[in-house]
Amino acid sequence: MKAIEIFKELGIEYEEMKVKGNSTPRYRAKVEPDKLEEIIKKFKTQGFKHFVALSCVDWIKEGNMELIYHLFSYDTLEDVFLSIYLPRDEPKYKTLRHLFPQIETYEREVHEMFGVEFEGNDRLGEFILEDWNDMPPMRKDFDTVKYVKEKYESVPLVEGRGDKQ
Amino acid sequence: MKEFEIFVGPQHVGATGNMMYHVWVDGDTVVKAETHVGYLHRAFEKLMERRSWLMNVALIPRICVPEPDVNEASYAMAVESLMNWDIPERAKYIRSIVLELARLSGHLLAISGYAGAIGLYTVPQWLIGDRDYLLDLFEQLTGGRVYHIFIFPGGVRWDLPDGFLRKLGKVLDYLESRLKLYDDLLFQNKVFFERAPDVGVIPKDKAIEWGVTGPNLRACGYAYDVRRVDPYAAYPDLDFEIPHYPKFGEFEVLGHGCDCYSRMVVRRLEIEQSIRILRQIIKKIPDGPHTLKLPNPIAWKVPAGYAYARVESSKGEFGYLVISDGGKVPYRVHVRGPSYTHGINVMEKIAPGLNIADFAPTAFSLDVCPPDIER
Amino acid sequence: MTDNPNPLPSIIPEKDWKKIQRMLSKRSLWMIHFCTGCGAMEMPPTMTSRYDMERFGIIPMATPRQADLLLVTGYVAVKTLKRIVRVYEQMQDPKYVISFGSCPINGGLYWDSYNTIKRLDKYIPVDLYIAGCMPRPEAIMDAFLKLMKDIDEGRADGWLRYRKYYDKYRANQMRVFKRWDE
Amino acid sequence: MEILGIFGIFVLVPLIGSVIAYLFRKYAVAVAAIFAAVPSIALYPFYDTNVSRIINIGVKLNLTLDPTTWFFMLMLDTLAFSALLFAIPYIKKAQGNFATLILVALAGANGVLMARDFLSLYIFWEMMSWATYLLILRKSGEYARRYLLFGVLSAYFIIMGIGIVYYYTGSFLYSATTGIPMSGWFWILLFLVLGFGVKMAVVPLHVWAPYAYCAEQPFVAFLSGGLSKLGTFGILMAMYSIAGISILQGFGTFRGVSLFGYPFALLGAITAFIGTVLAIFQDDLRKLLAYSSIGQLGYVMVGLGLGTSLALGGAIFHAFNHAFFKSLLFLGAGAVIYRTGKYKISEMGGLGYKMPFTFLFVLFAIFALAGIPITSGFISKWMLYEAAIAKKFVFIAPLMLIASVGAFLYCFRILYGVFLGQLSEEHKDVKEAPAPMLAAMFILMLPLVIFSIVPGWILGWISKILVSMGLKPLEYSTFAYYSPIGNANMLIMWIAFMLLFMVSMIIFMMKKARVVDQLDNYLAGEAPTQVQLHAAHNFYKPLKDTWAPVLKYSINRAYEKFSQFFVEGFKEIRKMYTENPQDYAAYMGIAFLIFVLVGWWLL
Amino acid sequence: MSIVNILIQSTLVALYLFLAICIGLLFMGIARKVTARIQNRVGPPIYQNFIDVGKLLAKKTNIKHNWIFDFAPLFALAGVLLALAYLPMGGYKMLSGTGDLILLLYIIAIPALGFALGSGASANPNAGVGVMRALTLMLSYEMPFLLVLLALMIFYNTASLSTLLEKQMSFAWGIVALPISALAADIALQGMMMEKPFDIPIAPHEIASGPLVEFGGKYLGMLMLYSAGSVVLETTLFVDLFLGGGVVLNPATYGVVAYVVNYLVWFALIFVVWMIAVFINAVFPRFRIEQAFKFYWKWPTVIAAIGLAQAYIMSVFLGVIP
Numbered sequence A: 001m002k003a004i005e006i007f008k009e010l011g012i013e014y015e016e017m018k019v020k021g022n023s024t025p026r027y028r029a030k031v032e033p034d035k036l037e038e039i040i041k042k043f044k045t046q047g048f049k050h051f052v053a054l055s056c057v058d059w060i061k062e063g064n065m066e067l068i069y070h071l072f073s074y075d076t077l078e079d080v081f082l083s084i085y086l087p088r089d090e091p092k093y094k095t096l097r098h099l100f101p102q103i104e105t106y107e108r109e110v111h112e113m114f115g116v117e118f119e120g121n122d123r124l125g126e127f128i129l130e131d132w133n134d135m136p137p138m139r140k141d142f143d144t145v146k147y148v149k150e151k152y153e154s155v156p157l158v159e160g161r162g163d164k165q
Numbered sequence B: 001m002k003e004f005e006i007f008v009g010p011q012h013v014g015a016t017g018n019m020m021y022h023v024w025v026d027g028d029t030v031v032k033a034e035t036h037v038g039y040l041h042r043a044f045e046k047l048m049e050r051r052s053w054l055m056n057v058a059l060i061p062r063i064c065v066p067e068p069d070v071n072e073a074s075y076a077m078a079v080e081s082l083m084n085w086d087i088p089e090r091a092k093y094i095r096s097i098v099l100e101l102a103r104l105s106g107h108l109l110a111i112s113g114y115a116g117a118i119g120l121y122t123v124p125q126w127l128i129g130d131r132d133y134l135l136d137l138f139e140q141l142t143g144g145r146v147y148h149i150f151i152f153p154g155g156v157r158w159d160l161p162d163g164f165l166r167k168l169g170k171v172l173d174y175l176e177s178r179l180k181l182y183d184d185l186l187f188q189n190k191v192f193f194e195r196a197p198d199v200g201v202i203p204k205d206k207a208i209e210w211g212v213t214g215p216n217l218r219a220c221g222y223a224y225d226v227r228r229v230d231p232y233a234a235y236p237d238l239d240f241e242i243p244h245y246p247k248f249g250e251f252e253v254l255g256h257g258c259d260c261y262s263r264m265v266v267r268r269l270e271i272e273q274s275i276r277i278l279r280q281i282i283k284k285i286p287d288g289p290h291t292l293k294l295p296n297p298i299a300w301k302v303p304a305g306y307a308y309a310r311v312e313s314s315k316g317e318f319g320y321l322v323i324s325d326g327g328k329v330p331y332r333v334h335v336r337g338p339s340y341t342h343g344i345n346v347m348e349k350i351a352p353g354l355n356i357a358d359f360a361p362t363a364f365s366l367d368v369c370p371p372d373i374e375r
Numbered sequence C: 001m002t003d004n005p006n007p008l009p010s011i012i013p014e015k016d017w018k019k020i021q022r023m024l025s026k027r028s029l030w031m032i033h034f035c036t037g038c039g040a041m042e043m044p045p046t047m048t049s050r051y052d053m054e055r056f057g058i059i060p061m062a063t064p065r066q067a068d069l070l071l072v073t074g075y076v077a078v079k080t081l082k083r084i085v086r087v088y089e090q091m092q093d094p095k096y097v098i099s100f101g102s103c104p105i106n107g108g109l110y111w112d113s114y115n116t117i118k119r120l121d122k123y124i125p126v127d128l129y130i131a132g133c134m135p136r137p138e139a140i141m142d143a144f145l146k147l148m149k150d151i152d153e154g155r156a157d158g159w160l161r162y163r164k165y166y167d168k169y170r171a172n173q174m175r176v177f178k179r180w181d182e
Numbered sequence D: 001m002e003i004l005g006i007f008g009i010f011v012l013v014p015l016i017g018s019v020i021a022y023l024f025r026k027y028a029v030a031v032a033a034i035f036a037a038v039p040s041i042a043l044y045p046f047y048d049t050n051v052s053r054i055i056n057i058g059v060k061l062n063l064t065l066d067p068t069t070w071f072f073m074l075m076l077d078t079l080a081f082s083a084l085l086f087a088i089p090y091i092k093k094a095q096g097n098f099a100t101l102i103l104v105a106l107a108g109a110n111g112v113l114m115a116r117d118f119l120s121l122y123i124f125w126e127m128m129s130w131a132t133y134l135l136i137l138r139k140s141g142e143y144a145r146r147y148l149l150f151g152v153l154s155a156y157f158i159i160m161g162i163g164i165v166y167y168y169t170g171s172f173l174y175s176a177t178t179g180i181p182m183s184g185w186f187w188i189l190l191f192l193v194l195g196f197g198v199k200m201a202v203v204p205l206h207v208w209a210p211y212a213y214c215a216e217q218p219f220v221a222f223l224s225g226g227l228s229k230l231g232t233f234g235i236l237m238a239m240y241s242i243a244g245i246s247i248l249q250g251f252g253t254f255r256g257v258s259l260f261g262y263p264f265a266l267l268g269a270i271t272a273f274i275g276t277v278l279a280i281f282q283d284d285l286r287k288l289l290a291y292s293s294i295g296q297l298g299y300v301m302v303g304l305g306l307g308t309s310l311a312l313g314g315a316i317f318h319a320f321n322h323a324f325f326k327s328l329l330f331l332g333a334g335a336v337i338y339r340t341g342k343y344k345i346s347e348m349g350g351l352g353y354k355m356p357f358t359f360l361f362v363l364f365a366i367f368a369l370a371g372i373p374i375t376s377g378f379i380s381k382w383m384l385y386e387a388a389i390a391k392k393f394v395f396i397a398p399l400m401l402i403a404s405v406g407a408f409l410y411c412f413r414i415l416y417g418v419f420l421g422q423l424s425e426e427h428k429d430v431k432e433a434p435a436p437m438l439a440a441m442f443i444l445m446l447p448l449v450i451f452s453i454v455p456g457w458i459l460g461w462i463s464k465i466l467v468s469m470g471l472k473p474l475e476y477s478t479f480a481y482y483s484p485i486g487n488a489n490m491l492i493m494w495i496a497f498m499l500l501f502m503v504s505m506i507i508f509m510m511k512k513a514r515v516v517d518q519l520d521n522y523l524a525g526e527a528p529t530q531v532q533l534h535a536a537h538n539f540y541k542p543l544k545d546t547w548a549p550v551l552k553y554s555i556n557r558a559y560e561k562f563s564q565f566f567v568e569g570f571k572e573i574r575k576m577y578t579e580n581p582q583d584y585a586a587y588m589g590i591a592f593l594i595f596v597l598v599g600w601w602l603l
Numbered sequence E: 001m002s003i004v005n006i007l008i009q010s011t012l013v014a015l016y017l018f019l020a021i022c023i024g025l026l027f028m029g030i031a032r033k034v035t036a037r038i039q040n041r042v043g044p045p046i047y048q049n050f051i052d053v054g055k056l057l058a059k060k061t062n063i064k065h066n067w068i069f070d071f072a073p074l075f076a077l078a079g080v081l082l083a084l085a086y087l088p089m090g091g092y093k094m095l096s097g098t099g100d101l102i103l104l105l106y107i108i109a110i111p112a113l114g115f116a117l118g119s120g121a122s123a124n125p126n127a128g129v130g131v132m133r134a135l136t137l138m139l140s141y142e143m144p145f146l147l148v149l150l151a152l153m154i155f156y157n158t159a160s161l162s163t164l165l166e167k168q169m170s171f172a173w174g175i176v177a178l179p180i181s182a183l184a185a186d187i188a189l190q191g192m193m194m195e196k197p198f199d200i201p202i203a204p205h206e207i208a209s210g211p212l213v214e215f216g217g218k219y220l221g222m223l224m225l226y227s228a229g230s231v232v233l234e235t236t237l238f239v240d241l242f243l244g245g246g247v248v249l250n251p252a253t254y255g256v257v258a259y260v261v262n263y264l265v266w267f268a269l270i271f272v273v274w275m276i277a278v279f280i281n282a283v284f285p286r287f288r289i290e291q292a293f294k295f296y297w298k299w300p301t302v303i304a305a306i307g308l309a310q311a312y313i314m315s316v317f318l319g320v321i322p
Helices: A003-010 A033-045 A102-114 A144-153 B044-048 B055-063 B069-083 B089-117 B122-142 B164-187 B190-195 B214-218 B260-284 B338-350 B356-365 C014-027 C038-047 C078-090 C137-152 C158-164 C166-176 D003-023 D025-042 D067-090 D095-114 D118-137 D141-169 D182-200 D208-212 D217-243 D245-250 D261-280 D285-306 D309-340 D356-370 D377-390 D396-419 D435-453 D455-468 D490-509 D541-551 D555-569 D581-602 E003-038 E048-057 E067-085 E101-107 E109-120 E125-156 E161-170 E179-192 E210-214 E217-242 E256-282 E289-317
Strands: A014-016 A026-030 A050-059 A064-073 A078-087 A092-094 A117-119 B004-008 B020-026 B029-036 B305-312 B317-324 B332-336 C030-032 C059-061 C069-073 C096-100 C128-130 D051-057 D059-065 D480-482 D487-489
Touching: A003 A014, A003 A026, A003 A033, A033 A064, A033 A078, A050 A102, A050 B317, A050 B332, A078 A092, A078 B305, A102 A117, A102 B338, A144 C166, B004 B356, B004 E125, B020 B356, B029 B338, B029 B356, B044 B055, B044 B332, B055 B069, B055 B332, B069 B089, B069 B305, B069 B317, B089 B122, B089 B164, B089 B260, B089 B356, B122 B164, B122 C038, B164 B260, B190 B260, B214 B260, B214 B338, B260 B356, B338 B356, C014 C137, C014 E048, C038 C069, C038 C137, C069 C078, C078 C166, C096 C137, C096 C158, C128 C137, C158 C166, D003 D025, D003 D051, D003 D059, D003 D095, D025 D067, D025 D095, D059 D067, D059 D095, D059 D118, D067 D095, D067 D217, D067 D309, D067 D435, D067 D455, D095 D118, D095 D217, D118 D141, D118 D217, D141 D182, D141 D208, D141 D581, D182 D217, D182 D245, D182 D285, D208 D217, D208 D285, D217 D245, D217 D285, D217 D309, D261 D285, D261 D396, D261 D541, D285 D309, D285 D377, D285 D396, D309 D356, D309 D377, D309 D396, D309 D435, D309 D455, D356 D377, D356 D396, D356 D435, D356 E109, D377 D396, D377 D435, D377 D480, D377 E101, D377 E125, D396 E109, D396 E125, D435 D455, D435 D490, D455 D480, D487 D490, D490 E067, D490 E217, D541 E125, D541 E289, E003 E048, E003 E067, E003 E217, E003 E256, E048 E217, E067 E101, E067 E109, E067 E217, E101 E109, E101 E125, E101 E161, E109 E125, E109 E210, E109 E217, E125 E161, E125 E179, E125 E210, E125 E217, E125 E289, E161 E217, E179 E217, E179 E256, E179 E289, E217 E256
Parallel strands: A026 A078, A092 A117, C030 C059, C030 C069, C069 C096, C096 C128
Antiparallel strands: A014 A026, A050 A064, A064 A078, B004 B020, B020 B029, B305 B317, B317 B332, D051 D059, D480 D487
């Protein structure tokens, strides 16, 4: 089934994204967080079997975290981007790893980089970073230059270069 | 405790780059594997939010070292989508040349990595030696051996240099003549027939659901290729086949697909197809400008919106999700690398039951490239 | 830590013994197989038929116990730095470090990245830097030759410095790591 | 000395000791060790004595001490003493019981060795068997029943043999064997060899061994090293003393080897191979040693079957070596089990760093087991190989040779799994084995070293045995030994090895090395605090996978299926099993009668 | 034997052993060079391995895990030298008059066992797995190899290597008399030398160079000497068994000249045997261990069994007595 028909069937508003270079159509839709699982299941049964990615966007001005679930269908050759918005100060969502196994990995990354909690995913924790002691670094209010100055620039040089053997 | 633990990586010959597989082994069979990444995390997505649209072109090739051009191409395509630019035909063809050369070099590396993992060191020596001719071509074309920074939004950096196509043709002839030797050495080697088939099998019905893409998906028997399903650059005009299991042409069909053998043979056949594509491009390439007339690079403003562009790399689907809020810098860029699923999700799932002798070859046959996992 | 005494002091003069040692270690540099960063991409061409670094007796080795030469190929993420230090400490003296590319010198392209250290020699002693992003195989070969010359002249003394200023290096390392074990 | 005095020392002293030791309760084992020491020390003056006396008490009995008896007694009594010495700290519960039974078994064994008539042989044999049974019972009733089943089988076989002899000669004496026809000889020898073969655990009669050898380690050391040699002794007596070489040759010969012996030699080679293969895959330390024991006794069987003087000498020598190194191994395993309480190889590891002396003793035993030339274990294997090769036996020789390669595999499994590798957290405080244990192991190690440098001594004793059986003596000098096709000089080898060892030592000593922690290890750059690095479970998995189709045909399972058939078929009869020992005894008596009658009827 | 005689003999043996180790190092260097040429490279100088060993022995720090760790270099080097001492080289009997093939077979196990012990002492699972593979490989290649040895011993009716050389000189070289066995032996030799496709125990991609994983410095240096010795040991074993040990002139008639000529011929022959192994090594990937096991117990064993049958028939039924 074409993505447009599914959207219509589910009664979701969608917009078409601009595409240059590539040729398949891409649709973007904003959905309610609690309906997302059902919608993804619907898409999955309708041929959207390839889960491309889960991205997170930190909309600091709006105070939102946007999670973008990106699906692709090899049958109809369409991309679907399903967005949900979570409150920024306490982002929390349930895990969807039972739908597509790679969602688990994406959730681990989003958790580490943005601080989004996924209930039911027991593998959250240190993933990419190690010994991290600051706020999740991909958040917009994390100042990487300041962090670099504090952490790395302040380390002193060790003298002794040029000492004879 | 029955199992012992082995760390494959980061400092391990069998690790595919700087990453770590924490492996629990019973006897010599893997019971469980966990992928640990982050050794190469440079926070590209964060840095891209701090750099202007054009500066990012210099940054992103570093995401995938063996094949940097796919980053440039997909980023450029995503930005072009946002800007609503149509790039000139010649630029598309030149992009295709660069991408195909990159694919060739990526496949040569992948095959030599696998051959090294099963202990045939002559193959890496030859293949990487031959790959240097491709790097020479890159050098002539772009000025850099590894990082080219050649494709950027609006076209490519400059036109083909004089005599480039002739030289390209020569290199292709040479490479084609060498393929026979590779076949003799690796692809028709009896020990390879023993070791590769039915090792590291991805269940065929799960392959798409697990997010397997690229040659690994084709080795499972699906003829899906981004160049076909979501064509870009000059590929709609070009004629090429999509090698997939069990259409291996002159090669024997051993095993039941989705295994190391199919993955390697698919890569080997794609080298032939790339040569074929490049030959067509040499014939077909149109004249014209190589780039659009670009606005002032310092004051680029990209209209707000979402754009996703995907490119077929030698490892699988490479995609960029670019989000702009209309400012001078991207608001958010998300990079979808093929190794993200291959290296973590697929590897953790197919590892149990593998012999430890087959662990490194399986990882190499999936062609996992850690930098595009953690960026 | 034991030093390396002259086995036959009556026959070989002390000076010559050192010279012999340096000659031996310069002609047989075993490199540890550790791709710490993207610079490792230019290692295969350097190792293989076109540039062939085995001409100088440099071959990749599987484990740090066997190796003399650590190549830090490119940017160093904090997580990798910890492994580099461990590997470096497991190597046996004399050992040499070549740092590769622009990033370990001053941060390079990633000067503002929160996860890469900016100067490698704050954490482990570096005998030789190769600049460039990324250095060409010719540059790498040149660096190897330079390192051999340095060893011959006794200037590649990073391992001695590490031994001497061990506490300082360790203190610097601990400023970026929260804890030492995993 | 008068034979009765000798009988007193070697049979009655242990018997009396068994009663006395029982009274001492807490110190019973120590007291028993003293009583075991008496015969083993008293043995030495009797070297080269040859006394024999026929005692007529209605039936004629014959007790003898000759070089054969002396040689085997040397083995058994030393082992019994070491085992008891080892048991002093080891046995915690019911000491009196243990000490008594061991001494009874020793007395029985000595009696078997001294007996030269079938009646006393049978009495002492049963004495030894029942003591063994009760000792195994201390560990597990199930295992003891398995032993009992085969012990009874063995007894039946022996009795049938005896019955046939008595039928023809009317006498129980070994020497009175005139007038037996060749067909009679065939049955006699077959029954006797099978009967004693059970004790030697020859395939397919080996099934009891892996279970019996799970009993307490000091006893198992004595059982595997010592008591199983009674089987060797019995077959040796039956084939080469009672029957004699000329009767064996009378069955026809194949390149100078009796056609009666050749199948047994082949069986022995197969036993060696199967025992070795099964040993490779065991995870239980005791079972591994048990299968190894089966395999090694297969070698002895080869020698006994071939019956040339080189082969027979090799067999006797190998029995001697096996007695010592296998007991040493069982004692070493016992020391480890005593300290850790673990039986599984995969649960140990790294104990060699904590128990260096135990490790060295076991290492030496393993050198002997594997046949490394710096131990005497090599020499006996060498003799057996050369005997087979000189006769151009193309089936026996390769089986033995490949089995000895297989022995390397399980040897390393013991060494690596138990003593090397990662020392686990819970064994951080393990201490060296107590002094009596070490002393016991040291005693057992000595002959292995001495006879490897000076094989001439022991070859002299063995030659004497061979001569007494009418075979040619061995060719040997003090340090060297010869076969028709080759020779080996141990002194030159030792000197060369020592010199070359010094050379490498000099190169080695030029530099000092620093000791690092076991977790400062190549872990690919990682440094976890808690990590499991001991790769001992399923160690030979590739081999096991490869051989899985063959391994599923287990003889053990065949027996179980067989018994299952009976269980299914005779559910009613099963009700006879009232769990009342007296009933069992009654059944056994009935069965015994039936067997005797059947034997009678057969002839 | 007088004291002087013994001294001369032992000096000669020492000289031969020293030369053997040097030849081994040289051969390893040549192998690297040849492999490099196959791989389109220049390759290191052929004396590179001497430098490597020198460097390793001159390393300034050495680490060990415990005292059992020391067994590896000591037993390995002493054992391989001892085994070499029992091999006739170029017609010089060394100690082979005082010990035969079976003794040699077991002496060869000493270095391997010592090496296994030392590497096992290092709590590294890679070492454990590596030794497991090495032992399994040993079980694999020994099957054909023992059959081959048996064929030789049955055919020439001796287990003594020096007698074997004499009989080969007077009758015919083993490769002429028993060509099938020679083929099987050469296949077994590839596994014995742990060259590809049988370099499974030290596979760096799989188990990070296996038993060698924790050795460095002088330990590795001495183990390199050991492997240099084993190269000569294994090639010489083949040459002694099948190529008459390179004996072309009878020392009894030609004296010292014969020794020199024989030594050179022996050198040429072991070089040829080594080169065959190196060429195969360069163009094959490695097996998995169970595949190696299956391989060896299948075809080479069948070939060796046919060779054994040939030797048996010739010796027993046809009465050919060399």
